Amino acid sequence: MTMRRFLQGNIACAEGAIAAGCRFFAGYPITPSTEVAEHMAERLPKMGGTFIQMEDEIASIAAVIGASWTGKRAMTATSGPGLSLMMENIGYAAMTETPCVIVDIQRGGPSTGQPTMASQGDMLQARFGSHGDYSIIALSPSGVQEMYEMTVHAFNMADRYRIPVFLMADEIVGHMREPMEVPDSVLIIQRRLLEEEGRKPFEPREDLVPDFPLFGHGHFVHVTGLTHDERGYPSTSNPEVHERLVKRLVQKVEGARREIAMFDVVNPDAEVVFVSYGAPSRSVQQVLHDFPGEGFGHLRLKTPWPFPEWAPGRFENAKTFIFPELNMGQMARELERHVDQPVISVPKLGGALHSPEELAKVAMEER
Amino acid sequence: MNFLEWYRVDRLPSIFCAGCGIGTVINCTLSAVTSMGWRRNDVVFLSGIGCSSRAPGYIRTDSLHTTHGRALAFATGVKLAEPRLNVILFTGDGDLAAIGGNHFIHACRRNIDLTVVCVNNYIYGMTGGQGSPTTPVGARSSTTPYGSTETPFDLSELAMAAGANYVSRWTPYHTKELTAAVKAGLETPGLSFIEVMTQCPTGYGRANRLRDVKEFMEIFRMRSMLKQKADRLLKEGKPVPPDAIVIGEFVRRSRPVMGRRG
Numbered sequence: 001m002t003m004r005r006f007l008q009g010n011i012a013c014a015e016g017a018i019a020a021g022c023r024f025f026a027g028y029p030i031t032p033s034t035e036v037a038e039h040m041a042e043r044l045p046k047m048g049g050t051f052i053q054m055e056d057e058i059a060s061i062a063a064v065i066g067a068s069w070t071g072k073r074a075m076t077a078t079s080g081p082g083l084s085l086m087m088e089n090i091g092y093a094a095m096t097e098t099p100c101v102i103v104d105i106q107r108g109g110p111s112t113g114q115p116t117m118a119s120q121g122d123m124l125q126a127r128f129g130s131h132g133d134y135s136i137i138a139l140s141p142s143g144v145q146e147m148y149e150m151t152v153h154a155f156n157m158a159d160r161y162r163i164p165v166f167l168m169a170d171e172i173v174g175h176m177r178e179p180m181e182v183p184d185s186v187l188i189i190q191r192r193l194l195e196e197e198g199r200k201p202f203e204p205r206e207d208l209v210p211d212f213p214l215f216g217h218g219h220f221v222h223v224t225g226l227t228h229d230e231r232g233y234p235s236t237s238n239p240e241v242h243e244r245l246v247k248r249l250v251q252k253v254e255g256a257r258r259e260i261a262m263f264d265v266v267n268p269d270a271e272v273v274f275v276s277y278g279a280p281s282r283s284v285q286q287v288l289h290d291f292p293g294e295g296f297g298h299l300r301l302k303t304p305w306p307f308p309e310w311a312p313g314r315f316e317n318a319k320t321f322i323f324p325e326l327n328m329g330q331m332a333r334e335l336e337r338h339v340d341q342p343v344i345s346v347p348k349l350g351g352a353l354h355s356p357e358e359l360a361k362v363a364m365e366e367r
Numbered sequence: 368m369n370f371l372e373w374y375r376v377d378r379l380p381s382i383f384c385a386g387c388g389i390g391t392v393i394n395c396t397l398s399a400v401t402s403m404g405w406r407r408n409d410v411v412f413l414s415g416i417g418c419s420s421r422a423p424g425y426i427r428t429d430s431l432h433t434t435h436g437r438a439l440a441f442a443t444g445v446k447l448a449e450p451r452l453n454v455i456l457f458t459g460d461g462d463l464a465a466i467g468g469n470h471f472i473h474a475c476r477r478n479i480d481l482t483v484v485c486v487n488n489y490i491y492g493m494t495g496g497q498g499s500p501t502t503p504v505g506a507r508s509s510t511t512p513y514g515s516t517e518t519p520f521d522l523s524e525l526a527m528a529a530g531a532n533y534v535s536r537w538t539p540y541h542t543k544e545l546t547a548a549v550k551a552g553l554e555t556p557g558l559s560f561i562e563v564m565t566q567c568p569t570g571y572g573r574a575n576r577l578r579d580v581k582e583f584m585e586i587f588r589m590r591s592m593l594k595q596k597a598d599r600l601l602k603e604g605k606p607v608p609p610d611a612i613v614i615g616e617f618v619r620r621s622r623p624v625m626g627r628r629g
């Protein structure tokens with residue numbers, strides 16, 4: 001059963017989090033993400049959850065990580081400047097394999113940029129922003145329904161792989177209002193808890209993910225951002241321990257790309273193929289709708305990270321990929337690494353979406 | 368009291384230098400914790416980055432060794448998400464008052480139910496002896512080679528002004544009082560701040576011709592002045608010697624608390 005509601009994207013995100021069982025939110029106000037925090041502040045106390053406005057974004061993600069070690073599903077929401085501040089602790093979450101969800105309602109950067117205007121300028125920062133090698137999952141919703149569903153999914157993926165998961169939305173999707181179907185219940189994939197006697201707290205299973213040793217349950221686990229062995233003990237000058245750990249942190253995500261990656265394929269026979277994620281997908285969908293006879297294809301990435309490098313191959317006749325983004329071609333660079341055909345990056349800066357006409361024009365020239 | 372089971376003996380020897388005061392601070396803290404009758408399951412230790420922040424790694428409870436300066440923010444998450452846990456932090460003067468200064472005053476303002484044990488050794492020990500926000504005027508460090516010219520923070524006064532419910536300051540010379548102070552901190556709801564002026568023979572000592580721990584202890588003994596006495600002098604309009612280490616209980620009160628169970 002579902003219930004039809006007319007919701008703002010940011011509210012749908014908060015509602016999705018609550019449906020997913022998120023009971024801890026720490027954040028710091030920043031446009032255009034603030035509605036997520038405000039809605040959590042209203043909802044969580046009534047459900048026995050905790051909302052706290054921290055002194056900054058560094059503290060927000062820190063509190064989220066701390067809460068996660070007690071077993072709570074925990075999240076924060078921010079925009080570019082806040083995401084930049086969170087980076088050191090996001091690396092800490094990756095290194096300590098702490099499940100957490102980070103919602104980024106992207107706005108124009110660099111710096112304070114355009115607080116009220118959309119962008120997709122944080123796509124590379126989300127993937128590579130903290131120092132060292134690690135891997136994360138990023139989801140890109142392109143409407144209110146997906147703001148809800150992907151937030152639920154983000155919690156499941158964070159728990160499944162014990163990583164930070166990013167909901168990479170933007171001002172357009174965050175502030176748009178649309179009707180959506182709110183389900184009665186959602187699928188929940190809980191983190192796998194450490195229960196086996198004698199098992200080391202950072203000893204990976206076959207899927208490279210260790211069982212989670214909840215605080216307060218007698219595991220007496222030492223959690224550190226230093227390079228550590230399977231007992232969790234610091235081991236900072238043994239090259240093999242470091243290499244094994246870092247490769248596992250990357251591989252547990254990259255090795256599961258086919259399980260993780262989600263994308264939509266439309267018109268797989270097409271020669272001219274649009275690639276998109278997030279809000280620009282709406283413009284591409286309009287182009288395909290307005291020019292049904294042209295046979296344009298569309299690859300919509302729901303999970304830009306990890307990048308599904310086999311997905312473009314689903315378009316066997318593809319001659320050109322056209323990639324509209326609200327940045328200077330951040331994900332287009334990634335696509336270029338994986339295809340032989342030319343990739344035409346169509347950057348759009350300033351906050352507006354590409355118009356269907358301008359995208360159609362680019363596509364017509366390529367036909 | 369025997370609290371050997373609270374140590375990760377398989378991680379010893381520790382990384383601490385011979386003569387370092389951190390070991391004394393850990394002992395006094397564990398002595399206070401065990402005297403509360405808590406089980407290891409009831410306690411979580413957190414820390415930031417620095418020599419002093421390595422302490423939780425030697426204690427056999429759940430522990431979160433976090434990022435430089437941020438332990439109080441992580442601890443806020445742990446405590447609010449699971450108020451049943453008794454949350455104790457180890458931190459250093461750099462960790463707490465430089466990079467973590469903002470989290471420090473806000474944790475005190477919220478008066479969240481945590482106990483913070485600060486090893487104030489006047490210096491950045493871990494990175495090799497650079498100046499910190501508590502380096503005394505005139506003291507040398509690798510980044511104040513001509514003597515520090517900046518006015519240092521008084522961390523206990525800062526904690527008190529920011530709203531902590533319990534504040535006291537001692538030194539490793541005063542182990543009984545320090546243990547009692549940590550216990551009082553654990554017993555007092557709200558944020559408890561215990562500052563321990565501590566010797567760092569390697570960093571601070573080397574730069575200031577104080578390599579001998581006995582000399583440090585002599586300073587802690589001779590220059591320490593009880594808070595009551597310092598307050599009395601001030602009241603009488605008499606000067607407190609500038610190099611006095613004011614020790615004792617600064618405050619114990621019952622402002623509203625965040626994160627207390629039930």
Ligand SMILES: Cc1ncc(C[n+]2csc(CCOP(=O)(O)OP(=O)(O)O)c2C)c(N)n1
Pocket residue numbers: 416417418419420435458459460461462463486488490491492493494499
């Ligand atoms: C973000 C960041 N900046 C700098 C450092 C380097 N660093 C490690 S420990 C430390 C200072 C520690 O001093 P203090 O907190 O006084 O602890 P002590 O070692 O004296 O116990 C610094 C600057 C770091 N680890 N992280």
Ligand code: SF4
Pocket residue numbers: 382383384386387388389418419488492493566567568569570571
């Ligand atoms: S450098 Fe100083 S604070 Fe660090 S372990 Fe050595 S004596 Fe202790």
